[in-house]
Amino acid sequence: MSRPPxxxxxxRGFRAVIPxxxxxxxxxxxxxxxxxxxxxxxxxxxxxxxxxxxxxAQFSAVGLFAAGASGLEIVLTTLLINARHVxxxxxxxxxxxxxxxxxxxxAHFLTDEAYGVVLAESQPxxxxxxxxxxxxxxxxxxxxxxxxxxxxxxKDPERLGVDFVFPLAFLVLLVPMLRGKVExxxxxxxxxxxxxxxRVLPGGMALLIAGVVxxxxxxxxxxxxxxxxxxxxxxxx
Amino acid sequence: MNPLPIILGMAAVxxxxxxxxxxxxxxxxxxWERFLRxxxxxxxxxxxxxxxxxxxxxxxxxxxxxxxxxxxSWRFRKLWLGITVGMAAYWGLR
Numbered sequence: 210m211s212r213p214p215x216x217x218x219x220x221r222g223f224r225a226v227i228p229x230x231x232x233x234x235x236x237x238x239x240x241x242x243x244x245x246x247x248x249x250x251x252x253x254x255x256x257x258x259x260x261x262x263x264x265x266a267q268f269s270a271v272g273l274f275a276a277g278a279s280g281l282e283i284v285l286t287t288l289l290i291n292a293r294h295v296x297x298x299x300x301x302x303x304x305x306x307x308x309x310x311x312x313x314x315x316a317h318f319l320t321d322e323a324y325g326v327v328l329a330e331s332q333p334x335x336x337x338x339x340x341x342x343x344x345x346x347x348x349x350x351x352x353x354x355x356x357x358x359x360x361x362x363x364k365d366p367e368r369l370g371v372d373f374v375f376p377l378a379f380l381v382l383l384v385p386m387l388r389g390k391v392e393x394x395x396x397x398x399x400x401x402x403x404x405x406x407x408r409v410l411p412g413g414m415a416l417l418i419a420g421v422v423x424x425x426x427x428x429x430x431x432x433x434x435x436x437x438x439x440x441x442x443x444x445x446x
Numbered sequence: 447m448n449p450l451p452i453i454l455g456m457a458a459v460x461x462x463x464x465x466x467x468x469x470x471x472x473x474x475x476x477x478w479e480r481f482l483r484x485x486x487x488x489x490x491x492x493x494x495x496x497x498x499x500x501x502x503x504x505x506x507x508x509x510x511x512x513x514x515x516x517x518x519s520w521r522f523r524k525l526w527l528g529i530t531v532g533m534a535a536y537w538g539l540r
Binding site for chain 1: 447449450451452453454455456457459460461463464465466467468469470471473474477478479480481482483484485486487488489490491492493494495496497498500504508511512515516518519520523524525526528529530532533536537540
């Protein structure tokens, strides 16, 4: 009796992402610590992980909550950070034809990691994609829930200096992306601009302006270069 | 501020971004494709720099720990290792 092909491919996709859990778990815990510092409750922390399910955007959102940014600023920043998923979807749909119903499902769980793993697979299928996607969704949600529940016992996370986890995690995500002069120039420009603007503007606005200006300058400066293939998936969501 | 409407808004724009790419059959103009590729670099840098010094007069220690974490991240490209090095240096030095 042969195994049903769906389950077989699903498990293959799920397994392909397991080595990346090492990056997901500390990122999930860092998100929870920052979210609690921003005053979010267990339910909000968990809803964001299940409904938004985008580590970078969740992380910056709780940073903005802590800085007292407005809801509009937080949603616009989320849109800016997650707009790269349009590219992933375009690229995936050319490589892997999906039925309409499959698109509605696959879209919710799409991440950098799942995209990267599916691109690297010679025979992808919807089942493989879904397995890879849920292999990030499951640990991300389990560890944000666990962290949110356990973290309630911690008395004063501020005194442990856990607010340092937030810039540290983004720095560690950023550094491997700085592969060329334009990348470094964009990082220096955006960082400096955000630093200056955050003195005079709300944190969310400063982030939006620095993010848009830096990306525009990067796109303009790299105009002469041929497209450099597929985007490298970062290690965390 | 009630976070629930904000979370729902975040979920809506994120799901729309993911679904749009899967449904579209067109290609993004090259300039905007490059723009999207630079967004993580620009946004992450803009998140890091203003938050690095902190607000408790530990700027020197935090910058040194961040430099060590950046070096570890550049060398080994592991998220968990970079965070571990940075936090260990920070707790050791403060």
